[in-house]
Every structure is written in C-alpha cells, then in structure tokens.
Amino acid sequence: MQFFSSNSGRTEILRGGKLEFVDYPLLPFRVIVDDYDKNEFLEGFPVGQPKAKLDYIMHNATDFIIKQRNEYMFQKIFSKYPVIGAFTLHIALWKKISFHIVPS
Numbered sequence: 001m002q003f004f005s006s007n008s009g010r011t012e013i014l015r016g017g018k019l020e021f022v023d024y025p026l027l028p029f030r031v032i033v034d035d036y037d038k039n040e041f042l043e044g045f046p047v048g049q050p051k052a053k054l055d056y057i058m059h060n061a062t063d064f065i066i067k068q069r070n071e072y073m074f075q076k077i078f079s080k081y082p083v084i085g086a087f088t089l090h091i092a093l094w095k096k097i098s099f100h101i102v103p104s
Contacts, residue, residue, distance in 0.1 A: 033068060 009026050012019055041064055046052040078085030087094065 027065070027069075028072065037064070037067065 007026050008023050010021050010023050013022055014020075041060065044056065044060070046056055074088075078089065
C-alpha cells in the first residue's frame with residue numbers, strides 16, 4: 001500500500017456535473033521540475049474555457065515530459081560520475097576561471 005501512496009497521484013475532474021477522483025502513476029522524474037520550467041509551462045496556460053486548458057496541456061505535455069526525462073537522465077549520469085557533473089553544472093564558474101587563466 002505504501003508503494004501506491006508514494007508512486008501515484010490523484011486529481012479531481014468534473015464529469016457529468018459530478019466531481020470525480022482520478023488516480024494516475026507518478027513518473028520517476030517528476031521531482032526534477034525547477035521553477036523556470038514550471039513558470040514557463042504555466043505562463044501560457046489559458047485561464048478561460050476548459051477546452052482551451054485541455055488543448056494546451058495536450059499540446060505541451062509531451063515536450064514537458066521529454067525535457068524532464070532528459071534532465072532526470074543527466075542527473076543520474078552526474079551522480080554516477082561526479083567529475084562530469086562538476087564540469088557541466090558549473091559552466092558559469094568555468095567561464096570565469098578560464099577568463100582569468102587564459103592570456104589575452
């Protein structure tokens with residue numbers, strides 16, 4: 001039972017004038033969403049009609065999921081090989097260091 005409580009989600013939908021609960025599986029890379037990606041997704045979210053909301057979600061969800069899956073895969077690689085993670089996650093730092101090291 002604990003497996004299902006930690007690996008599934010629940011949402012409410014309005015169907016036939018009645019509120020129903022829908023359970024769905026949570027993907028393993030759901031925790032990778034950062035504020036930038038979340039805000040980017042929500043900025044274009046229509047406020048008006050339910051059909052517009054559904055169309056927006058269906059149109060953008062696949063790209064959002066692919067992007068999050070890729071982030072998850074990179075996180076796994078970086079945790080397995082921390083040296084690679086140090087180089088790739090600190091690009092701004094490496095630019096500053098190279099600016100001071102490389103002669104003009």
